[in-house]
Amino acid sequence: MEITKDIQYVGVNDHQIDLFEGQYVVENGMAYNSYMIMDEKIAVCDTVDAHFTEKWLGNINAVLDGKKPDYLIVHHMEPDHSASIDAFIKTFPETKIVSSAKAFVMMKQFFGIDYPDNQLVVKEGDTLSLGTHELTFVTAPMVHWPEVIVSYDSKDKVLFSADAFGKFGALDVEEDWACEARRYYIGIVGKYGVQVQTLLKKAANLDIQIICPLHGPVLTENLGYYLDLYNIWSSYGVESEGVVIAYASIYGHTKQAAEELAALLEKKGCPEVTITDLARDDMAEAVEDAFRYGKLVLAAPTYNGDVFPFMKEFINHLTERNFQNRTIGLIENGTWAPTAARVMTKMLEGCKNLTFTDTTVKILSSLNDDSRKALETLADELI
Structure with a gap:
């Protein structure tokens, strides 16, 4: 050639x-x-x-x-x-x-x-x-x-x-x-x-x-x-306006929350909503999207007093690539002692210029009226 x-x-x-x-x-x-x-x-x-x-x-x-x-x-x-x-x-x-x-x-x-x-x-x-x-x-x-x-x-x-x-x-x-x-x-x-x-x-x-x-x-x-x-x-800038929802789910309740948030964002006119299952989808694609868009929602259950392993792996991929300059929303799930949001926040504390939403959605086992209201508030903040 x-x-x-x-x-x-x-x-x-x-x-x-x-x-x-x-x-x-x-x-x-x-x-x-x-x-x-x-x-x-x-x-x-x-x-x-x-x-x-x-x-x-x-x-x-x-x-x-x-x-x-x-x-x-x-x-x-x-x-x-x-x-x-x-x-x-x-x-x-x-x-x-x-x-x-x-x-x-x-x-x-x-x-x-x-x-x-x-x-x-x-x-x-x-x-x-x-x-x-x-x-x-x-x-x-x-x-x-x-x-x-x-x-x-x-x-x-x-x-x-x-x-x-x-x-x-x-x-x-x-x-x-x-x-x-x-x-x-x-x-x-x-x-x-x-x-x-x-x-x-x-x-x-x-x-x-x-x-x-x-x-x-x-x-x-x-x-x-x-x-x-x-x-x-x-320069770790934002290439495209939109929200990435990256979730890990054990029995489907956290997945349901991620999907309901995606539907709310789309209804409210979010220019782009991308949702990814960290256990099943290509991890490299998920990391790529997190760097492409300006806002990221992390949704995960508590696991062994920590956070579910696929979410931990995902956040490690972000931090080792100097993830920065983004807005972060959190959804945690737990049946008796939710710790996922605290763990995820701790893992991200070395990243530069992250802005966390005021609302963190806490799910106790499955979605209810209170956690759905929190999803609505989170969607408003992200929009």
Whole structure:
């Protein structure tokens, strides 16, 4: 696939995978992107997952047409992008590996060798001339590993963005970009908003016409749309107005309260209401929605003097990703000693800029007139 006259796509699609990073459901597979810049010097940008090494090398050789690469640029050392480095160097032993100093430390850890005869260490602001193409390297630590670099080709105005602007899904499947890019970003990069903001500020000084990420499609049009979304996500801003109701339920009474609240909100004109069963629905989707919308209701029963485990897991996912800048409503259930609301509040106390509603709905076993009135009051507050 041709990106520009001199830049070719040589990556692969993975439809064998079921869980990305061992936890994220990827029904439409994954793409492991790799690119080749053909100039007086030839550079290959990143490798692919170990299961696809031979296919990837075949893609490279088809473009090389008997030539040899001069450089292998390693933007990121996560194995889905770096696992084929060793095979590449054994195939093309004279190639220079261009990467950050931290990346070579990781190569030693992964492969038992840091390729001392092939090393070309780059840092912030360093350049590499391929002929008419000149690459400038920009450090991007913790987006989302510490060794990450991105590079900018001033000739074709291309940003090779590592994992930034990536998404779930193979390239031979049509699907909405924002949904799977959001789930990818929040799940994998979400903790590192400050670092992403730093990278965005650096990128603002570049004339970028094309973004080549390590996952997902090459972005060539309406780049402001993608940049704006990344700015919202990484600043923990509100992307969409609405309310997310995340519930866990044992015998159905807490579920009933969540559904009645959703109906009240819709009746009162809430622009969007999303409801999710934390025990049955995709946890990553629930986390994504909590970061997308401005208001979140947590509904859970007391369990072992604590809170129901699926709710505890959900809140842990939020807090470890620096959840902030949201309005929170609480619904607790308990038959003899309700503690869920207190526990959930305690779990969230380290989050910045959370506003809790005045009303906390307390259910004693099942909904009654008093708890239904409290649901109505909570709905009014959320609206």
